[in-house]
Amino acid sequence: MILRGIAGLIATLVLWTAIVYLFDVPAFLLPGPVEVFNRIVFLFENAKLTRHIWVTLSEIVAGFVFGTAAGIFAGVVFARFPRAERFATPLILLLQTAPKIAIAPLLLLWLGIGPTPKIVLIAIVTFFPVMSGMVTGLRYGEGSFRDLATVLKLSPWQRFRHIELPSALPSVLAGMAVATTLAMTAAVIGELIGANEGLGYLLSSGQENSDTSVVIGMVILLSLIGWAFYEVIELIRRRSLGRFQLS
Amino acid sequence: MSQSERMIDIAGVHKTFVADHGTVTALEPVTITIKQGEFISIVGPSGCGKSTLLRLISGLDHASGGTITLDTAGRKRPVGFVFQEPVLLPWKTILENVRFPLDTAGVSRAEADKVALDLIKMVGLVGFEKALPRQLSGGMRQRAAIARSLSDDPPILLMDEPFSAVDLMTRDTLNDELLRIWQSTGKTILLVTHSVDEAAYLADRVMVMTARPGKLKCVHDVDLSRPRGEDTKLDPAYHALVAQLRRDLRTPGVVHGERAH
Ligand SMILES: Nc1ncnc2c1ncn2[C@@H]1O[C@H](COP(=O)(O)OP(=O)(O)OP(=O)(O)O)[C@@H](O)[C@H]1O
Ligand SMILES: [Mg+2]
Numbered sequence: 001m002i003l004r005g006i007a008g009l010i011a012t013l014v015l016w017t018a019i020v021y022l023f024d025v026p027a028f029l030l031p032g033p034v035e036v037f038n039r040i041v042f043l044f045e046n047a048k049l050t051r052h053i054w055v056t057l058s059e060i061v062a063g064f065v066f067g068t069a070a071g072i073f074a075g076v077v078f079a080r081f082p083r084a085e086r087f088a089t090p091l092i093l094l095l096q097t098a099p100k101i102a103i104a105p106l107l108l109l110w111l112g113i114g115p116t117p118k119i120v121l122i123a124i125v126t127f128f129p130v131m132s133g134m135v136t137g138l139r140y141g142e143g144s145f146r147d148l149a150t151v152l153k154l155s156p157w158q159r160f161r162h163i164e165l166p167s168a169l170p171s172v173l174a175g176m177a178v179a180t181t182l183a184m185t186a187a188v189i190g191e192l193i194g195a196n197e198g199l200g201y202l203l204s205s206g207q208e209n210s211d212t213s214v215v216i217g218m219v220i221l222l223s224l225i226g227w228a229f230y231e232v233i234e235l236i237r238r239r240s241l242g243r244f245q246l247s
Numbered sequence: 248m249s250q251s252e253r254m255i256d257i258a259g260v261h262k263t264f265v266a267d268h269g270t271v272t273a274l275e276p277v278t279i280t281i282k283q284g285e286f287i288s289i290v291g292p293s294g295c296g297k298s299t300l301l302r303l304i305s306g307l308d309h310a311s312g313g314t315i316t317l318d319t320a321g322r323k324r325p326v327g328f329v330f331q332e333p334v335l336l337p338w339k340t341i342l343e344n345v346r347f348p349l350d351t352a353g354v355s356r357a358e359a360d361k362v363a364l365d366l367i368k369m370v371g372l373v374g375f376e377k378a379l380p381r382q383l384s385g386g387m388r389q390r391a392a393i394a395r396s397l398s399d400d401p402p403i404l405l406m407d408e409p410f411s412a413v414d415l416m417t418r419d420t421l422n423d424e425l426l427r428i429w430q431s432t433g434k435t436i437l438l439v440t441h442s443v444d445e446a447a448y449l450a451d452r453v454m455v456m457t458a459r460p461g462k463l464k465c466v467h468d469v470d471l472s473r474p475r476g477e478d479t480k481l482d483p484a485y486h487a488l489v490a491q492l493r494r495d496l497r498t499p500g501v502v503h504g505e506r507a508h
């Protein structure tokens with residue numbers, strides 16, 4: 001799996017270099033991999049690239065954590081009180097179907113240019129798949145567990161901790177895996193629209209300066225981060241199946 | 248019978264389920280008073296409302312009419328329930344599953360472990376404490392479920408075919424263990440079984456139920472001396488009762504062609 005990924009990566013680099021040299025593409029359109037690599041190293045040394053990566057990463061992690069927590073909480077509430085779900089569904093659907101790129105300026109207007117609007121945007125996009133994963137997990141969770149909880153007179157918290165969360169865990173993690181891609185997109189959108197830090201900010205300033213190397217470099221960095229992020233959640237999800245999947 | 252002796256008072260309790268295509272009478276009105284410390288067996292063909300009756304007593308379902316009174320004032324968990332399926336939490340080990348009622352009642356870990364390990368030993372699952380339920384056979388899972396139901400020592404124990412997935416040898420051992428626990432704790436036990444031998448061997452009284460609609464046909468007193476053991480199985484009175492129960496279940500016109508499996 002990983003080996004094949006690396007092989008694909010090398011093939012892409014070779015193809016990329018070949019195109020640049022064979023067709024003699026001007027550097028402002030498509031710089032070669034070496035050039036892009038040098039540019040990234042330059043950014044590390046001179047433009048606090050580490051700091052920008054850190055800003056974007058921390059926004060993603062914070063937004064993802066908030067979104068996941070809210071999604072799990074809402075899932076439990078909706079599964080327990082179907083009326084709450086009927087009440088909240090139109091609002092959630094509206095938020096969900098509105099293009100994120102349209103919400104972003106609004107959030108920036110309300111919350112300023114710092115990390116907060118990005119975190120909120122990431123949380124919003126993370127919320128939905130996690131919430132539906134939780135609701136699905138609880139719906140299909142065995143009714144007999146509910147009987148056990150009733151006989152043992154478990155408190156709502158005990159029910160959640162010992163029965164609901166574990167039985168919904170596989171579908172919650174599946175929702176989280178989907179949310180990683182959405183969270184990456186949301187982070188970049190937020191930073192593109194208004195920021196003075198972060199990878200999205202570097203991306204847009206690269207574009208303004210017609211610095212193709214920077215733009216391509218940022219695209220590559222963001223892809224790598226998104227890929228690693230997804231793989232981490234996937235790994236946790238697969239690991240959990242042995243124990244948590246209902247037979 | 249004095250007031251304090253009545254543990255479970257069932258008065259005219261019936262249950263009708265509303266299904267897509269009309270209603271199903273799961274249980275016609277049942278009236279019976281169960282004394283404290285009594286051991287009751289319930290036999291009857293599939294679909295006669297045995298599980299329904301236990302679910303009503305435990306409060307898992309609500310009766311369509313009639314009243315059920317439990318004399319368990321002050322107990323947070325009046326009933327323990329061994330379900331027809333083991334219902335073990337797949338993400339917890341056998342030890343954690345057996346300990347679950349204690350853990351969720353705030354009993355200290357050391358004390359809970361002691362009780363749980365004793366019960367695991369009793370049901371013959373030593374060596375599987377750290378195993379997950381999926382690694383156990385059906386009968387072993389059911390034994391773990393029995394251990395769990397006993398761990399927090401409920402005054403009333405409702406058992407829905409607890410030994411149906413257990414082999415005959417183990418079943419005999421578990422029957423005797425159950426009698427021993429019952430005698431030393433004074434629990435009130437209601438046990439559903441498809442085995443008339445088991446029903447007669449264990450109980451003070453046997454409730455015979457019939458299907459379509461589910462109803463209580465009759466109640467037999469079991470006049471066999473305690474403690475019961477291998478001698479009981481040789482007692483002519485025991486055989487007479489078993490034969491009587493078989494006849495009850497077979498009587499044509501009452502049991503419509505459906506027999507216990
Ligand atoms: N939730 C339900 N909804 C509709 N009908 C039900 C429901 N539960 C039970 N019934 C019906 O009630 C009747 C009695 O069911 P019950 O489960 O009590 O039978 P049982 O005596 O336990 O049978 P078995 O020996 O097969 O376990 C059956 O006809 C069944 O179809
Ligand atoms: Mg049943």
